[in-house]
Amino acid sequence: MSLPVLLLEAAGPESEQLARTAAASGHRVHAVTDAATLTTYSGELRRLLAGCLVTDFTQPGQALADITGYGRRIGVQALLTVNEYLTDLAARACAALGLPGNDPERAPAARNKAVMAAAFEAGHVTAPRTTIVSDLGELRALDAAGAVAFPCVVKPADGAGSAGVTVVTGHEGLEPAWHAARAARTIYGMPRDECTLVQEHVCGREFSVESITQHGVTTHLCITRKHTTGGIHRVELGHALPARLPAVAERALLDQADRAIAAVGVRNGATHTELVLGPDGRCTVLEIGARLGAGHIGVLIQHALGIDPWRTLWDIALGHPATLAPASGGYATVRFLTTPHPGRLVSVTGLPEVTATIPAVRVRAVEGADVGPVTSNRGRLGHVIVTGHDPRTVDTQADRILRQITITVAPRSQS
Structure with missing residues (x-):
């Protein structure tokens, strides 16, 4: 049976494979992306798609409204993403559309590392000791107080793909690592979380x-x-x-x-x-x-x-x-x-x-x-x-x- 399905972002190897698989099963594949990324879609990918919604991922509330409205118009039967930056939005869209998905209230914990650290502690997950700093001054104060143990890992709260992650072995490496974490790019021009994580370095x-x-x-x-x-x-x-x-x-x-x-x-x-x-x-x-x-x-x-x-x-x-x-x-x-x-x-x-x-x-x-x-x-x-x-x-x-x-x-x- 041919069913309308919705894919939050069709660009990328895993996303394109999802689109090909659904199309091969006879489903009508619709994609959600932003205007800039749409221009990178290949001719082959465009031919797979039955439709495409262009939204602004930097405005999550409006993006959710756009997705749910579009989903209802096409009678969507399934919604998926394999895009790291869109898993939170996917959970909320599935909940709004009554489709199988993840807990929308806890979904941010699988995307934002600061929220994740708190969720791991509450869920008794063995995880690295984590300190969350809001700015460079706070990091300097922690270091001056002897509260940073080396080696440690400095990473952005909202990064992906190891971008902005640095293993720091001494005091002199802390500030460059902080700047590297702040310089890590998000995609779609999404707003940055200003928090940076300083974590225990775990060997093994x-x-x-x-x-x-x-x-x-x-x-x-x-x-x-x-x-x-x-x-x-x-x-x-x-x-x-x-x-x-x-x-x-x-x-x-x-x-x-x-x-x-x-x-x-x-x-x-x-x-x-x-x-x-x-x-x-x-x-x-x-x-x-x-x-x-x-x-x-x-x-x-x-x-x-x-x-x-x-x-x-x-x-x-x-x-x-x-x-x-x-x-x-x-x-x-x-x-x-x-x-x-x-x-x-x-x-x-x-x-x-x-x-x-x-x-x-x-x-x-x-x-x-x-x-x-x-x-x-x-x-x-x-x-x-x-x-x-x-x-x-x-x-x-x-x-x-x-x-x-x-x-x-x-x-x-x-x-």
């Missing part, structure tokens, strides 16, 4: 838990192992799933993910919970998103587990039973291409051919573009996905592919 291995919740019942699809940079900026260089862990470690990660999901009021949809597993087995939740994990995690789930996450999300949004049993026992990893230093991209050579075990190879940066430094996930130049059944074999192949790729970058001063 980084993971994420990919989960689906329907009618308040959560199914954990897998645990993802994360590859990140060291240094003051922790950029994700790769993901691999499903991670194979001892039972006690797996239980610790899933227990904390359950607590985090409940704390931010997720009732219907995907969650991506980021955690650190310490050397002592202590599991700490860094943050949670009320959305499918970005960075091609959905593609990895499809290849490794045989679960179509985009179809699953539409089923939940439509109120249909979701099928979540893994259909295969595979393994998949994505590795991101990054520049060795900032400058002008000259070339990317040594890329592998697409094969059955290398289903995706993409360079998204064009030659001649300014690239780097890699201080957030936005600085990644492209990616390679490798799949198979044996984790060691897949990871070894991915490592070998990265060694064979040469990224040539010239100083920006060269013509």
Whole structure:
């Protein structure tokens, strides 16, 4: 049956996949975006859409009224987003339209890190000790009073994709980190939250838990192992799933993910919970998103587990039973291409051919573009996905592919 469905933002890899999946099922896909982003929609994406609402996301009250009014006019049967910045708005729109969604009162906790820290404390989630500062003077006063322990992490309250996040090892790094957090961009020109977080730095291995919740019942699809940079900026260089862990470690990660999901009021949809597993087995939740994990995690789930996450999300949004049993026992990893230093991209050579075990190879940066430094996930130049059944074999192949790729970058001063 062809049904009208609404997608809050159709731009971006995961969003476009949602649009393609709904259209392939015969549904009439409508998108909500702003005027500037609409101009970036490709011809292929525009052809998928039955309609498009242009609104102003900087005015959340008016955007909600626009979305609910448009939804009622088209008789919308499902509303979804995988856009980090729109999950709060999606929850409120679903509630207004009587569609399956998340708790609109608690939804801000999955978007704003300051609200999230309070929700985690109330929900007995093990999380980093967090201090919220409103301005640089307050941060200086805390430091002068000896109230800042090093190393610590400074991050914006409303950031995403590791933008503006700095690991600070001493007093001299605090002010630059604060300025970096304040300089982190939001999208759509949304107003900034002036708060900045100073958090305990938690050491250990980084993971994420990919989960689906329907009618308040959560199914954990897998645990993802994360590859990140060291240094003051922790950029994700790769993901691999499903991670194979001892039972006690797996239980610790899933227990904390359950607590985090409940704390931010997720009732219907995907969650991506980021955690650190310490050397002592202590599991700490860094943050949670009320959305499918970005960075091609959905593609990895499809290849490794045989679960179509985009179809699953539409089923939940439509109120249909979701099928979540893994259909295969595979393994998949994505590795991101990054520049060795900032400058002008000259070339990317040594890329592998697409094969059955290398289903995706993409360079998204064009030659001649300014690239780097890699201080957030936005600085990644492209990616390679490798799949198979044996984790060691897949990871070894991915490592070998990265060694064979040469990224040539010239100083920006060269013509």
